[in-house]
Amino acid sequence: MMHDTHSTPTLSIQNVSKHFETGKGTVTAVDHVSLDIQQGEFISIIGPSGCGKSTLMNMIGGLITEYDGSILLDGKPVRGCQPEIGMVFQEESTFPWRTALDNVAFPLEAGGVPKDKRHVRAHELLDLVGLTGFENHFPSELSGGMRQRIAIARTLAFQPRILLMDEPFAALDEQTRLLLGDKVVQIQQKLKQTTLLITHNIAEAVQLSDRVLIMTFRPGRIKRVVEITLPRPRSSEMVGSEKFAAYVAEIWADLRQEASKGLKETEAAAAH
Amino acid sequence: MALAKQMISRVTLYRISAALFLLTLWEAAGASGLFFKGVLPSTWFIGKSLIRLSGDPIFWGHFSVTLFEILSGFAIGSLVGIIVGLALGMNRYSGQIFEPVIEYLAATPKVVFLPILLILFGIGVGSKISLAALSCFFPMTLSLAAGVRGMNPMFLRVGQTLNLSLAQRIRMIYLPALVPPISTGLRLGFGIATVGALLSEIKLSNKGLGHAAMQAYARFDIPTMMAILIVIFALAGLGNMLIGSIIRLPGPNTRRLTKETS
Numbered sequence: 001m002m003h004d005t006h007s008t009p010t011l012s013i014q015n016v017s018k019h020f021e022t023g024k025g026t027v028t029a030v031d032h033v034s035l036d037i038q039q040g041e042f043i044s045i046i047g048p049s050g051c052g053k054s055t056l057m058n059m060i061g062g063l064i065t066e067y068d069g070s071i072l073l074d075g076k077p078v079r080g081c082q083p084e085i086g087m088v089f090q091e092e093s094t095f096p097w098r099t100a101l102d103n104v105a106f107p108l109e110a111g112g113v114p115k116d117k118r119h120v121r122a123h124e125l126l127d128l129v130g131l132t133g134f135e136n137h138f139p140s141e142l143s144g145g146m147r148q149r150i151a152i153a154r155t156l157a158f159q160p161r162i163l164l165m166d167e168p169f170a171a172l173d174e175q176t177r178l179l180l181g182d183k184v185v186q187i188q189q190k191l192k193q194t195t196l197l198i199t200h201n202i203a204e205a206v207q208l209s210d211r212v213l214i215m216t217f218r219p220g221r222i223k224r225v226v227e228i229t230l231p232r233p234r235s236s237e238m239v240g241s242e243k244f245a246a247y248v249a250e251i252w253a254d255l256r257q258e259a260s261k262g263l264k265e266t267e268a269a270a271a272h
Numbered sequence: 273m274a275l276a277k278q279m280i281s282r283v284t285l286y287r288i289s290a291a292l293f294l295l296t297l298w299e300a301a302g303a304s305g306l307f308f309k310g311v312l313p314s315t316w317f318i319g320k321s322l323i324r325l326s327g328d329p330i331f332w333g334h335f336s337v338t339l340f341e342i343l344s345g346f347a348i349g350s351l352v353g354i355i356v357g358l359a360l361g362m363n364r365y366s367g368q369i370f371e372p373v374i375e376y377l378a379a380t381p382k383v384v385f386l387p388i389l390l391i392l393f394g395i396g397v398g399s400k401i402s403l404a405a406l407s408c409f410f411p412m413t414l415s416l417a418a419g420v421r422g423m424n425p426m427f428l429r430v431g432q433t434l435n436l437s438l439a440q441r442i443r444m445i446y447l448p449a450l451v452p453p454i455s456t457g458l459r460l461g462f463g464i465a466t467v468g469a470l471l472s473e474i475k476l477s478n479k480g481l482g483h484a485a486m487q488a489y490a491r492f493d494i495p496t497m498m499a500i501l502i503v504i505f506a507l508a509g510l511g512n513m514l515i516g517s518i519i520r521l522p523g524p525n526t527r528r529l530t531k532e533t534s
């Protein structure tokens with residue numbers, strides 16, 4: 001993807017750091033992270049568990065407002081939640097008392113969209129995530145992956161310009177994950193949304209992204225940015241290709257160091 | 273499926289035999305001569321009194337006064353309890369400041385407030401309604417405050433990303449998420465509101481089932497008193513059952529689901 005270096009980036013993260021005060025001292029979750037994201041770009045963040053990915057997303061999404069540095073949306077500083085930014089959480093977040101359809105329609109209902117209109121829209125979105133026919137099912141009657149797709153459709157419902165997704169496919173098996181990845185690419189291409197995806201899965205990051213950010217184990221810094229120049233549209237069939245494998249190997253080499261650092265540290269902490 | 277059916281019928285069977293056992297025990301104790309004559313009247317006399325009362329307009333007058341007191345006290349106490357419980361659960365500081373006091377008062381029998389309420393609202397229905405309201409306020413408040421704190425924080429985060437107003441958060445997230453503790457609070461509260469209304473009727477009043485029971489007692493008409501007590505128990509039990517079946521979460525009936533899978 002070509003970047004117009006003269007235009008203001010849609011999202012600009014400048015020197016952002018976040019420290020947590022805990023009973024055992026200060027934890028630096030995010031350390032001087034800077035990143036510019038252009039309109040329509042698809043960025044993945046990949047890094048070992050506990051490196052501060054969710055923290056970073058919560059700062060961008062406005063759920064954490066106390067931090068150092070600044071985050072700019074279209075050049076203007078943001079604190080607090082913005083209607084332009086939609087979030088899909090790592091944790092289960094569907095409302096168990098609402099049907100799939102009413103879950104997806106939730107943001108529209110809050111926005112005062114009349115019932116018939118929001119139901120039409122929610123139907124379209126459920127179709128988009130492949131859940132046609134499950135409109136009247138409650139979350140407890142669906143699988144974890146289906147619930148996560150409801151959460152995605154619910155976030156898409158209010159048409160955010162920027163989509164932040166925190167490991168939305170973590171609970172899925174590899175096959176479903178790849179197929180859903182196709183779906184996400186289709187949706188993103190169709191809606192031209194700027195997307196930030198947090199993932200543990202290298203293949204998923206390569207398949208979906210324009211750029212992959214590799215984060216270090218604590219303190220969370222950006223270790224390297226890998227541009228993925230594979231042609232679009234991409235589909236899961238690409239996963240077998242040689243070029244694809246080269247990207248995966250490249251990212252894994254970097255990630256491996258960080259992951260083993262993380263493992264060693266947790267083992268050392270456990271031994272104490 | 274067959275197993276579930278078998279289970280249910282077994283439970284019903286146990287219930288019936290337990291009821292029969294108690295009935296026999298009652299009759300045996302009454303006939304044994306261990307108690308004063310007439311203190312444990314035969315169920316047959318109680319049944320006769322019940323039938324006589326059901327045709328007595330004076331009894332129905334007392335009944336409707338008591339029902340009115342219970343229902344209004346219950347409605348007021350539950351509503352205020354929901355509001356205060358939400359406020360306590362949603363605000364960490366107000367919870368820390370007021371909850372110990374509320375917990376302490378909740379454990380106190382509410383009759384101790386009756387003299388104050390009699391002064392404030394007189395010996396008519398006012399003092400009965402206020403005692404019923406006060407009685408069911410506490411379990412509702414505590415049940416709801418605990419429910420708010422136990423809520424899945426993700427629900428609120430979704431609301432936060434959408435910049436929902438306080439009214440929207442309460443209507444669209446808190447209240448539906450809190451249906452189980454509200455239902456528990458209502459069911460506990462109904463029984464306690466009944467007790468509250470009746471206790472204050474027994475203490476000082478000129479109307480209501482509690483008053484009627486005391487009159488029967490003064491006449492040493494024990495079967496009638498027992499019959500009135502049975503009506504009161506039935507009222508409390510029926511209210512509890514109705515609330516349990518009306519205030520339920522939407523969504524699949526879990527009991528039915530497990531039945532289908534077994």
Ligand SMILES: Nc1ncnc2c1ncn2[C@@H]1O[C@H](COP(=O)(O)OP(=O)(O)OP(=O)(O)O)[C@@H](O)[C@H]1O
Pocket residue numbers: 020021022027028029048049050051052053054055056090
């Ligand atoms: N509210 C908090 N209070 C204290 N420490 C926190 C808090 N939130 C996160 N942390 C710490 O910050 C670090 C980063 O957490 P974060 O959830 O951002 O990691 P992550 O990269 O999303 O991990 P995972 O991949 O396992 O989801 C962790 O060490 C965590 O213990």
Ligand SMILES: [Mg+2]
Pocket residue numbers: 053054055090166
């Ligand atoms: Mg995380």
